[in-house]
Amino acid sequence: MPHDRRIYRLSPSQLSAETIAVTFAKTSRSPEPFDEIAAQLDAEKSSKFSEKWIVGYGHSSVAEHAVLHLALENVSRLAIETIEGNRLASYTEKSTRYQEWDPKAYVVPPELKGSPLEGEYCQTLDMLFGTYAEALEVLKPWSEANTPRLEGESERAWANRARVKAVDVARFILPAASMANVGVTMNARVLEYAIKKMLSSELAEVRQIGEEVKAVATQELPTLVKYAQPIAHLEGLRERSRAFSSRIDTLPNEEWCRLSKYDPDGENEILAAVLYRFGDDSYQVCLDQVANMDENARQALVDLLFDGVGEFDVPLRELEYSNYAFDLVMDQGAYFEFKRHRMMSQTVQQLGPDLGYTLPKAILEAGFEAPYRQAMRSAAEAFVKVEASMPQLGSYLIPNAFNRRVLCQANLRELFHFIKLRCSENAHFSIRRVGRGMAEKVQEVHPALARKLRVDEKESSASIAADFFEGLTESAL
Ligand SMILES: Cc1cc2nc3c(=O)[nH]c(=O)nc-3n(C[C@H](O)[C@H](O)[C@H](O)COP(=O)(O)OP(=O)(O)OC[C@H]3O[C@@H](n4cnc5c(N)ncnc54)[C@H](O)[C@@H]3O)c2cc1C
Incomplete structure (x- = not known):
């Protein structure tokens, strides 16, 4: 042979x-x-x-x-949540940031077809898609007026940048029934x-x-x-x-990003794992060695870990030895991006109106607050009616602006990746705020390693909230 x-x-x-x-x-x-x-x-x-x-x-x-x-093709965004709920697979979907939706591009669930609620369901979605189209009409000129052309930027590139900014805001109105x-x-x-x-x-x-x-x-x-x-x-x-569920929480406030669990000794565990990898001592000896280091030696080891790591390099696997659990509240638009991070463990609650909706500043500045609020209220009311006789189906009616709770657990390596990607300048401001909030929590507990997260120092979760949102938990019911 x-x-x-x-x-x-x-x-x-x-x-x-x-x-x-x-x-x-x-x-x-x-x-x-x-x-x-x-x-x-x-x-x-x-x-x-x-x-x-x-x-x-x-x-x-x-x-x-x-x-x-x-x-x-033409499956609802709500259905996509189940389709994409598998870690070891790859997905690419129609983007709410780069495309605009047709007025009839929504799914009517089979259970509702022919039921007494079908009419109200379709009316609500027609209203939401109508409001989305109207919002784009006012947001596009608002965005053009508020997007200064950069030096050397072509007319086309500038117009596209302005359009994306408008679409990024209008997307808050799109419901989960939208086809993708x-x-x-x-x-x-x-x-x-x-x-x-x-x-x-x-x-x-x-x-x-x-x-x-x-x-x-x-x-x-x-x-x-x-x-x-x-x-x-x-x-x-x-x-x-469901019989155990108590439903006593009120609307979220500053608790929207809670670090509910972390390894207090996580930094040392990561550094010890690095010594373990490149040496021949037992893990306990490596841990003792790190614990006994003075601040300078410890910092030198942290620096060494990131020395020469390029923008597109993946940090060492040993960063996986420190874990963090977050209880988060984010709007559905942000969640739709968040769910794509397959290396995290994520558990999400049903999409509904109870946690309120976000109100982007741009909506006010473009003079669109009243129709936006009315659309949110009508969607929430229709949700209540549909849920009363057909539980779970109300979620189809809920726009991207509504908040949702998400439990997640991730190691530091995945958080580095997530935060770098989702806190970058071109990320949507909703998910940027989530990424920032999580980065700030990690910075509080593990400052030496978190300093290596390459995030723009000028921004914070609070500054994003102040710059882009008029309200984060507006009540619709
Ligand atoms: C600017 C921008 C625009 C985007 N536009 C779109 C869009 O239009 N449509 C769309 O569908 N998505 C879009 N995305 C989402 C993007 O495609 C990713 O799915 C999402 O960001 C999750 O990132 P990830 O796969 O790197 O992360 P995770 O799933 O968190 O994975 C972490 C890392 O693990 C590794 N990994 C995980 N799974 C695999 C695998 N199966 N094979 C190989 N390596 C793996 C990779 O190194 C990966 O970076 C966009 C993202 C950005 C930042």
Whole structure:
């Protein structure tokens, strides 16, 4: 048998995703080269193998080698929350920052079709989309008047910058029923679980999407996703857990960004892990060594950790040894971006009007406060009516301006990434405020490492709130 190194692709244009997965699986027991294994396979043999080993014996990691690209169009942004609720997958979706929505680009959930509430539901959404279009009409000239042209900036670049600024504000009015497109790349193992979650959703739209995804995926993966069924215990868990819920909190105020848990010794744990990686002592010895360092030596070690790290370099994995949990309140527009950070653990509550809505300053400056407030009130009232007879469906009506609670846990490495990306100048001001708030909490407890977060010193969560918002928790009910 030849022993020359060979590196080559197994091309999805020649082999099905399932055959590629089986080819890789077979290398575990077969000494033959991959291309020869693949040449001996056909759809039937691959399916038989998958059925026995992957499905039957639970060797599920093999299914990770079968990758699909799925295009989902005209699904609600509410449904996208479930579709994108999988860590080990990739997504790109239609942006509320760079595109404008058609007046009828909203989903009517199947449960509501033909019900007595359908009329009011559609009227509310027509009103919200109408208000969104009117807001754009006034925000565009407001933005042009308030966006000075930069030196050397072309007319086109300036006009685009001004337009984005207007769209960034109008997006607060868009409801969760708004349709979006999302491109998804997933391996078969994640996909099977993603389908199970969709089939278990309380929303009929999501369950239907789950069935359709399963049917489309089965064309390429005849074996790997065919057993995806709803998760049986979820329904009971939801019901029983809701019975415990107390609902005594009032509107959030300065507690919108609470660091609810962190490792008090987190900085030392990270530094000790670095010594551990590049030395040969036990972890306890490294920890003792760091604990006994004077401030200068400790600072020198922190500096060394970041010395020469370029803008696009990823910080060392050892930053993962310190963890932080946050209880956050953010508007839905910010949450829609926040949820994309797959390395965090996130738990979000139902989208509704109870925590109030945000009122951007630009809305006032453009003279649009009254219609904006009226739209928020009408959406909240329609939510209450829909929820009373069809729980969970009211969320479709809720605009991006409304607040939502999100519990999240992340390590410092992920926080560095998140804060750098979401506190950058071109990030939306809503998520920039969230990123800032979290950075400030980390700075309080772990100042030596947090100083290495490269954030603009001129801005703070309070300055963003003052510069961009007239209100953060306006009551709609
Ligand atoms: C200016 C801007 C514009 C954007 N516009 C859009 C848009 O129009 N549409 C849209 O859908 N999104 C958009 N996004 C969101 C963006 O595409 C990311 O999905 C989002 O910021 C999450 O970032 P992340 O994937 O780096 O982070 P996380 O999910 O938090 O991941 C952290 C890091 O882990 C690594 N990682 C995680 N998962 C994988 C993986 N599967 N493969 C390889 N590495 C991985 C990467 O190093 C990643 O940076 C935009 C973001 C920015 C900043």
